[in-house]
Amino acid sequence: MARSINQNAYSSALPNFRNLGILFRILVAVNVFAAAAALVKAGDARMLWEELLEISAVVQPLLIASLLALVVLNDILRRLPYAFGLAAVFALEMTLTAVLYGAGKSFHAAEFAALPRYWVLVALATAVLLFYFHLRGRALSPALSEARLQALQARIRPHFLFNSINAVLSLIRQDPRRAEAALEDMADLFRVFMADNRELAPLAREVELCRQYLELEQLRLGERLKVEWHVEKMPSDALIPPLVLQPLLENAVYHGIEPRVEPGVVSINIYRARDQVHAVLRNPYQQQGGHHAGNKMALANIRERLQLHFDAEASLTAKVGAQEYQVHIVIPYVKEARA
Numbered sequence: 001m002a003r004s005i006n007q008n009a010y011s012s013a014l015p016n017f018r019n020l021g022i023l024f025r026i027l028v029a030v031n032v033f034a035a036a037a038a039l040v041k042a043g044d045a046r047m048l049w050e051e052l053l054e055i056s057a058v059v060q061p062l063l064i065a066s067l068l069a070l071v072v073l074n075d076i077l078r079r080l081p082y083a084f085g086l087a088a089v090f091a092l093e094m095t096l097t098a099v100l101y102g103a104g105k106s107f108h109a110a111e112f113a114a115l116p117r118y119w120v121l122v123a124l125a126t127a128v129l130l131f132y133f134h135l136r137g138r139a140l141s142p143a144l145s146e147a148r149l150q151a152l153q154a155r156i157r158p159h160f161l162f163n164s165i166n167a168v169l170s171l172i173r174q175d176p177r178r179a180e181a182a183l184e185d186m187a188d189l190f191r192v193f194m195a196d197n198r199e200l201a202p203l204a205r206e207v208e209l210c211r212q213y214l215e216l217e218q219l220r221l222g223e224r225l226k227v228e229w230h231v232e233k234m235p236s237d238a239l240i241p242p243l244v245l246q247p248l249l250e251n252a253v254y255h256g257i258e259p260r261v262e263p264g265v266v267s268i269n270i271y272r273a274r275d276q277v278h279a280v281l282r283n284p285y286q287q288q289g290g291h292h293a294g295n296k297m298a299l300a301n302i303r304e305r306l307q308l309h310f311d312a313e314a315s316l317t318a319k320v321g322a323q324e325y326q327v328h329i330v331i332p333y334v335k336e337a338r339a
Contacts, residue, residue, distance in 0.1 A: 014078050014085045015133045017070035021311030026067065026129060033125055034059045058104070062122070065096050090126060097122045167219035182219060185212040192242065200239035200309065200334070203277065207231060207270070210246050214266070217253050225257050226265045233271035239334045240277070241305050247298050248281050248327050256283030256325060275333045285325035299327070306331065 015022045038052040069092055070077070077085050101115050164186055171179035192209055211229075218225050249266065257264045264284040271278055299318055306314040306329070314331040 013082060013137060014080075014089070014130075015137075016078070016311075017067075017074040019311045020313050022133075023067060023071075024312065025132075027063070029129055029132070030059065030063050030125060033128075058118075062096060062100050065100065066093060069096065086130060089130065090123065093122050093126050094119055164216050164220070167216070171219070182216060185216055188212055189216070199242075201242045202236065203234065203238040203240050203270070204236035206240055206242060206245050207234070207236075209243075210249050210268070213246055213249060214253075217257075221253070221257060224260065224263050225253065226263055228265055228267040230267070230269040230271075235272045235277060235333060237335050238272070238277045238331075240331060241309050244302055244305065244329065245279060245281070247302065251298055252281060252283035252325070256285060259286060260284060272333055277331050277333050279329040281327045283325050285320060285323055302329075 017023065034055050035052060038048060038055050041055075042048040042051040070089075073088075073092070077088055080088060097118050098115065101118055164182070168179050168182045168186070171182065189209065189212055214225070214227050218227075245268075249268070252266045257266065265282075267280075267282040269278075269280040269282075299316065303316045306316060310331055315329070317328045319326045319328070
């Protein structure tokens with residue numbers, strides 16, 4: 001199975017410096033530090049803008065150089081043991097500070113403070129940011145285990161298990177081969193449900209799991225459940241968190257097909273657009289009562305897992321139409337070699 005690129009799953013791991021959410025947090029935090037320093041140094045509102053410009057002239061070049069260096073060296077840093085990775089980040093920041101300090105004194109006539117003072121400030125800002133990401137990792141890491149337990153509770157619904165068994169029993173005499181295939185599909189499904197699904201898995205495997213699930217549901221729903229697959233443009237080698245699409249299809253059947261008497265269509269459209277993978281799922285919709293709470297819990301669960309793996313680079317949106325419910329997932333296109 002592919003190695004996870006989850007930057008938040010482990011408390012002792014450097015963040016993924018190529019993730020847009022991580023870079024955005026660093027950018028915002030450093031500029032907040034700079035604004036706070038300018039406010040303290042200015043003393044009054046009239047001098048604030050001048051102090052902010054003066055501090056930005058020093059901070060912004062170092063910030064840009066640091067982000068570029070962290071992006072380039074991300075794979076090397078994340079392969080190091082955590083303590084060595086921290087030391088490498090500090091060494092990188094100290095080196096960049098010294099280089100830019102020397103360049104600044106050569107090209108600018110303005111007076112600069114002593115280099116050790118800049119080292120102390122940069123080390124302090126670096127320590128605060130790394131400590132923040134460490135705490136964030138510790139805070140979010142248990143959420144993967146919790147999300148897995150929630151997924152198991154949502155996935156192994158008694159009605160799905162018993163209905164599937166009854167559907168298989170009805171086939172044993174009429175069509176033994178189909179009943180055997182259905183039992184194999186059930187075994188595959190529950191094997192995945194019970195596995196430790198913390199790591200990313202190929203999209204093709206998730207689609208195969210979804211096909212097995214829908215085939216089991218069609219045993220009992222018959223012509224009431226119609227499925228449309230649009231996967232001609234699907235990147236099969238893309239990596240996604242396991243059990244992301246299947247729970248959405250389970251919701252589509254549970255909320256969109258089961259309450260209906262007439263046939264309904266569940267549509268799955270998966271395609272790649274530039275460096276993103278899109279999955280659009282549609283099912284019939286009608287106003288109901290108690291089903292919606294479970295639907296929202298499942299969506300919140302999947303959003304959390306997407307955030308844990310991809311941070312701000314992934315999204316999940318749900319849209320309710322007059323007679324249709326649509327879920328649209330967007331994740332970055334990541335292959336095994338890149339992960």
